[in-house]
Amino acid sequence: MKFKLTLHEILKTIQVIETKSSWKLDELIQKLNFSKDHLIYILTLISDIYTIDGNLFFDYELDLENNILNFEFSEEATYINILNDAELLNLFILMSFDKNYKKLVIEDFNIQKFYEKLNNIFKQFDLGNLELNNLQNINFDNSTYIEYIKQGSTERNIYNIKPQVLKTNNDGIILEAYDILDKREKTFLVNRILNVYEKVDGEIKYRNNSKNFILEFKSKNQMVLDYLDNEYVIKKGNNFKFNFYSKNNALEFCLKFIKDIEILSPKEIIDEINYRKIKLIESLTHELN
Amino acid sequence: MKNVFKRAIELISLFNSDALVSTDFIKDNIKDYRSLSEQSFRRAFERDKSLLKSFGINLIYENDKWSNEKGYSISGNYVYKELLKDDSIELSTFFNTYLYLKKLYFFENNKFFVLENISQLLKSINEKRRIAFDYHGVYKKVKPVGIRLFNNIWYLAAFEDKKLKTFIIKNISNLKIGNKQNLFSQYDKKSKFSWEDKNTDIYLEINLPTYLYEINKHLFHGGKILSTNIQDINLSIKTNDFLGLYKFLMLVSGSYRVLNIKNEKYFKEFLNEI
Numbered sequence: 307m308k309f310k311l312t313l314h315e316i317l318k319t320i321q322v323i324e325t326k327s328s329w330k331l332d333e334l335i336q337k338l339n340f341s342k343d344h345l346i347y348i349l350t351l352i353s354d355i356y357t358i359d360g361n362l363f364f365d366y367e368l369d370l371e372n373n374i375l376n377f378e379f380s381e382e383a384t385y386i387n388i389l390n391d392a393e394l395l396n397l398f399i400l401m402s403f404d405k406n407y408k409k410l411v412i413e414d415f416n417i418q419k420f421y422e423k424l425n426n427i428f429k430q431f432d433l434g435n436l437e438l439n440n441l442q443n444i445n446f447d448n449s450t451y452i453e454y455i456k457q458g459s460t461e462r463n464i465y466n467i468k469p470q471v472l473k474t475n476n477d478g479i480i481l482e483a484y485d486i487l488d489k490r491e492k493t494f495l496v497n498r499i500l501n502v503y504e505k506v507d508g509e510i511k512y513r514n515n516s517k518n519f520i521l522e523f524k525s526k527n528q529m530v531l532d533y534l535d536n537e538y539v540i541k542k543g544n545n546f547k548f549n550f551y552s553k554n555n556a557l558e559f560c561l562k563f564i565k566d567i568e569i570l571s572p573k574e575i576i577d578e579i580n581y582r583k584i585k586l587i588e589s590l591t592h593e594l595n
Numbered sequence: 596m597k598n599v600f601k602r603a604i605e606l607i608s609l610f611n612s613d614a615l616v617s618t619d620f621i622k623d624n625i626k627d628y629r630s631l632s633e634q635s636f637r638r639a640f641e642r643d644k645s646l647l648k649s650f651g652i653n654l655i656y657e658n659d660k661w662s663n664e665k666g667y668s669i670s671g672n673y674v675y676k677e678l679l680k681d682d683s684i685e686l687s688t689f690f691n692t693y694l695y696l697k698k699l700y701f702f703e704n705n706k707f708f709v710l711e712n713i714s715q716l717l718k719s720i721n722e723k724r725r726i727a728f729d730y731h732g733v734y735k736k737v738k739p740v741g742i743r744l745f746n747n748i749w750y751l752a753a754f755e756d757k758k759l760k761t762f763i764i765k766n767i768s769n770l771k772i773g774n775k776q777n778l779f780s781q782y783d784k785k786s787k788f789s790w791e792d793k794n795t796d797i798y799l800e801i802n803l804p805t806y807l808y809e810i811n812k813h814l815f816h817g818g819k820i821l822s823t824n825i826q827d828i829n830l831s832i833k834t835n836d837f838l839g840l841y842k843f844l845m846l847v848s849g850s851y852r853v854l855n856i857k858n859e860k861y862f863k864e865f866l867n868e869i
Contacts, residue, residue: 313600313650320604322694325687339698355601357608358624382608389678389693390651390671391714397696399708399744406699420692423684427674430720432743455810460850462806474708478747478813498810529766561842564869582848586841587866589853 311348315340319348320364320386324379331373349375357382395431398424402433406442441479443502444469449486451503451510454494458554462500464510465492472496476533519553521575522546527566533559545570602627602643607652607669615657615666653714673714677721710749712770716742725773726753730762737762738779745816754779797840797862799832800855807847814846815839829854837865
C-alpha cells in the first residue's frame with residue numbers, strides 16, 4: 307500500500323516517539339493521528355536510515371502479542387525538531403488573534419504557559435491591525451455557505467463550498483475550496499468572507515458573469531511583478547500585459563500599486579479610476595454641507 | 596519521494612553541533628550524494644535544501660571573512676534552543692501542547708504567514724546583535740529593534756547611524772548577523788516606524804456600510820469606530836497613512852459619506868500628486 311507522506315509527518319513521528327522508548331501501539335496512533343498502516347510505513351522508512359558512523363538512525367520492534375512498540379534511537383535522532391521558528395510564530399499569531407485559540411489560552415494552563423513563553427520570545431513583534439475574525443467559523447469537515455465579496459467589488463454573493471486548505475498569497479490568507487455549484491476549485495480571501503452559514507434559505511443561482519480582463523501597464527518596480535504570477539506576464543521592455551480574472555481584480559491591482567504603475571490600457575479602467583478620484587476629492591470638499 | 600525524505604533526515608542529522616559543515620563533508624556522508632558528479636550533487640543538494648526550507652529548516656552558507664571556517668549551519672530553531680535553556684519548561688508538555696494546537700486548522704505547509712530570515716532576525720533582535728544585508732542593491736549595517744506586520748507585509752525597524760528606519764523584510768537579502776551580543780541597549784518601546792514620525796494627520800469622520808468597512812479596514816491604520824449597527828458604521832480616521840486611506844476610499848467609492856473633516860491640506864496635496 308502506498309501513502310502520501312510529507313516530511314513534516316516523518317519529522318513529527320520521530321520527535322513524538324523519541325520522548326520514550328516504549329509505546330503502546332494504540333496510544334502512538336492516537337497521538338500521531340495516523341492509521342496503523344500509515345505509521346508502520348513511516349517507521350519502515352525511518353528504520354532504513356543510517357548515521358554517518360554506520361549505525362541505525364532509528365530502530366523499532368513490534369511486540370505483536372502485547373501490541374507494544376519498542377524503540378532504539380541514535381543520538382542523531384534527538385536533533386530532529388519540528389518546533390521551528392516559522393511554525394511557532396504562526397501559532398503565536400493565531401493565539402494572539404484567533405477567537406478559538408484565545409479562548410484556549412484563558413482556559414487551559416499548559417496552553418497559557420505555552421503562549422507566555424512565545425510572547426516573551428516574540429516580544430519585539432508588533433502584529434498591528436491583523437484580524438483573523440473569519441478563520442474560526444470555517445468548518446473543514448462539511449460543505450458550508452459563505453457570504454463573500456470579490457476583490458474590487460462591493461457586491462455580496464453566497465457560495466456553497468467544501469473548504470480544503472488555508473494558504474497565503476500576496477493578498478493575505480486565502481481559503482482554497484471546492485465550489486459545489488460551479489464544480490471547480492476556487493480561492494477566497496479570508497478577510498473578504500462576511501459570514502459563514504450552515505444553511506441558507508432558497509436556492510443559490512449559478513453565477514459566472516466575470517470576464518477575463520487584459521490590463522496593459524508600465525512599471526519599473528520589481529515588487530509589482532512579484533505580486534503577479536510572473537509566468538503569465540507578457541513583457542515588452544517596461545511595458546507589461548496581464549490577463550486578470552475580472553475587471554474588478556484588475557481595478558484592485560491598479561489601486562494597490564497606484565504609485566508604482568502607469569496604466570496604459572484599456573481606457574475604461576483609466577476612466578474608472580479618474581472618476582473615483584474626482585468623487586473622492588469632491589467628497590472632501592462638498593459633502594460637509 | 597521516499598529517498599528524498601530519507602536524504603533530508605540524513606542531512607539534518609549532520610548538523611549535530613554548532614560547528615560549520617563543509618560541502619565536502621556533506622557529499623561524503625550522504626550515501627545518495629556520494630556517487631554523483633559534482634554538478635549533479637549540487638543540483639540534488641539545492642533541491643533538498645529547498646525542501647527543508649519549505650518546512651522552516653534553513654541550511655545557510657557561512658563565509659565570514661574574519662574567520663577561517665566556511666560551511667553550512669542550520670537555522671530555523673532559535674526558539675527551540677532558547678526553550679532548551681529554560682529550566683522552567685517541561686519540553687514534552689510544550690511539545691504535546693504544540694501538537695494539540697496544531698490540530699485546530701488545516702494550513703498548507705503548516706504555516707500561513709511567511710517571514711523570511713525569521714530565525715536570524717529574531718536572534719539579532721533578542722540578543723541585540725548588529726546585522727548587515729543588501730537592500731535594493733545597497734549594503735546596510737543596522738541595529739534591529741523590532742518587527743511589524745502590516746497589510747500582510749513584514750517590516751523591520753532598525754537604527755542606521757542613530758536614525759530609526761523602516762525596511763521591508765522581503766527586500767532584504769544576504770543577511771548576516773554580527774558575532775557580538777548586547778551591542779546596544781534594550782529598545783523598550785514598541786518600535787516607531789517611519790510613517791509614524793510625521794505630524795500631518797488628517798482627521799476624517801465618515802459613514803459607510805459595515806460590511807465594506809470590515810473587508811477593507813486592513814488597508815490603512817488610524818481608524819476608530821465611533822458607533823455601529825448591523826447596517827452601517829460611523830468611523831473616525833486620524834492618520835498620515837495617505838496611500839492606505841486613498842486605496843480604502845477609492846475601493847469604497849460611492850458608498851461612504853463624509854461627516855466631518857479637519858487638517859485635510861496634506862491629504863489633498865497627496866491626492867494632487869498621485
